[in-house]
Amino acid sequence: MSMDKDDLRKECSFGKDFITYICYMSDKNAGVIMIPGSDDQFLLWLDGRIVLADDREPPPNTVSYSGDDFTVDDLRQAIRSGKKVREARLRIEQGANVWSFNFKAERFEVSSLKIDMPQTNDMDERFFDRMLSIEALNGLLDQLYEYFIGEVYEKKWQVEGYPEFQTWLNKSI
Amino acid sequence: MGIYTGAASYQRYRTGDKLPDNIKEFVLEKLKEFPFKEINPATITEKSMGWVSAENMASTFFDDMHFSKEPYLAFALRVDTRRIPALAAKAAFLGEEIKFKENSGKEKLAKQDRDMLKEEVWQSLLKKALPTPVVYDVCWNTKTEEIFFFSNSKSANDEFITFFYRSFDVKLVPLVPYDLAEEIVTKQNKSVSLKNLRVDFVDG
Numbered sequence: 563m564s565m566d567k568d569d570l571r572k573e574c575s576f577g578k579d580f581i582t583y584i585c586y587m588s589d590k591n592a593g594v595i596m597i598p599g600s601d602d603q604f605l606l607w608l609d610g611r612i613v614l615a616d617d618r619e620p621p622p623n624t625v626s627y628s629g630d631d632f633t634v635d636d637l638r639q640a641i642r643s644g645k646k647v648r649e650a651r652l653r654i655e656q657g658a659n660v661w662s663f664n665f666k667a668e669r670f671e672v673s674s675l676k677i678d679m680p681q682t683n684d685m686d687e688r689f690f691d692r693m694l695s696i697e698a699l700n701g702l703l704d705q706l707y708e709y710f711i712g713e714v715y716e717k718k719w720q721v722e723g724y725p726e727f728q729t730w731l732n733k734s735i
Numbered sequence: 736m737g738i739y740t741g742a743a744s745y746q747r748y749r750t751g752d753k754l755p756d757n758i759k760e761f762v763l764e765k766l767k768e769f770p771f772k773e774i775n776p777a778t779i780t781e782k783s784m785g786w787v788s789a790e791n792m793a794s795t796f797f798d799d800m801h802f803s804k805e806p807y808l809a810f811a812l813r814v815d816t817r818r819i820p821a822l823a824a825k826a827a828f829l830g831e832e833i834k835f836k837e838n839s840g841k842e843k844l845a846k847q848d849r850d851m852l853k854e855e856v857w858q859s860l861l862k863k864a865l866p867t868p869v870v871y872d873v874c875w876n877t878k879t880e881e882i883f884f885f886s887n888s889k890s891a892n893d894e895f896i897t898f899f900y901r902s903f904d905v906k907l908v909p910l911v912p913y914d915l916a917e918e919i920v921t922k923q924n925k926s927v928s929l930k931n932l933r934v935d936f937v938d939g
Contacts, residue, residue, distance in 0.1 A: 669909065707916075
């Protein structure tokens with residue numbers, strides 16, 4: 563029986579794979595993200611909250627960390643046990659722009675995005691400042707997702723990406 | 736909180752249908768056709784929804800085109816709901832039940848009487864209940880055909896998709912991981928099935 567679009571959306575684990583991948587990229591590159599073929603360079607960090615889950619068998623086995631006690635070893639340990647990132651609070655910095663927000667894997671929901679309030683009472687000015695900030699953030703996330711999808715599609719992932727990921731994953735063992 | 740103040744929470748959509756060329760006039764016409772209307776207190780209407788200005792939730796005036804902020808169209812979905820707290824309904828029903836027994840001389844209420852009494856109590860309480868308004872900002876980028884709905888609530892998003900389709904006759908495609916991946920694969924001309932794509936970070 564063929565799956566309809568809603569089923570495919572529900573079954574799809576790309577969201578969790580993607581956030582897990584960017585957490586790995588961030589740690590591997592000390593927060594510096596450069597997307598090949600793009601001029602954009604930015605800093606990306608976990609910002610004090612992460613939820614990881616292993617959904618392969620019901621009920622899902624979930625672990626969450628918040629605050630400063632969480633280390634990269636906790637992240638590696640959770641991934642080694644089969645968990646992927648379901649939700650994380652991320653911080654992205656690019657030039658003078660800083661975005662801190664919760665990012666959920668299932669529907670790529672952005673929530674609690676802190677945006678500096680424009681110092682103006684003009685409604686239009688305020689609108690454009692905030693929308694441009696939101697669009698810029700989405701642009702960076704879209705570029706990163708496009709890079710990720712390209713990476714995991716290529717045979718290069720099996721030959722280079724996966725072994726590199728395993729080296730990072732098993733670093734502290 | 737959304738377009739103008741506070742921390743922002745949003746879900747992204749893409750308009751999945753062909754849009755008219757005169758998009759601003761088209762949207763103006765539909766906003767005027769499906770504006771928010773206050774619930775008439777004399778009725779037993781539980782919910783009302785419609786479009787309002789993103790700058791003022793009490794305004795349904797769009798003729799000045801203030802919602803058009805090139806390339807964006809910004810407006811808001813207002814949903815008013817009248818709710819009766821369960822305990823208030825129970826207390827009112829029990830009070831009416833006592834009165835009914837006294838007046839009718841019956842010791843027990845027949846199912847039919849009980850249902851009728853419940854309905855009467857519910858209707859009378861609903862007419863007294865004040866509607867609670869909720870407003871969700873909507874921002875439509877006509878250049879990228881992307882729409883931002885400023886809420887992550889599943890029920891609010893479901894209501895928005897349905898009401899948006901009713902108003903504009905335009906289907907919205909959620910920009911969730913699967914659909915975004917589909918767009919990327921199409922853009923990159925890859926002939927790979929997304930259904931079979933699995934990323935394993937650990938063996939097994």
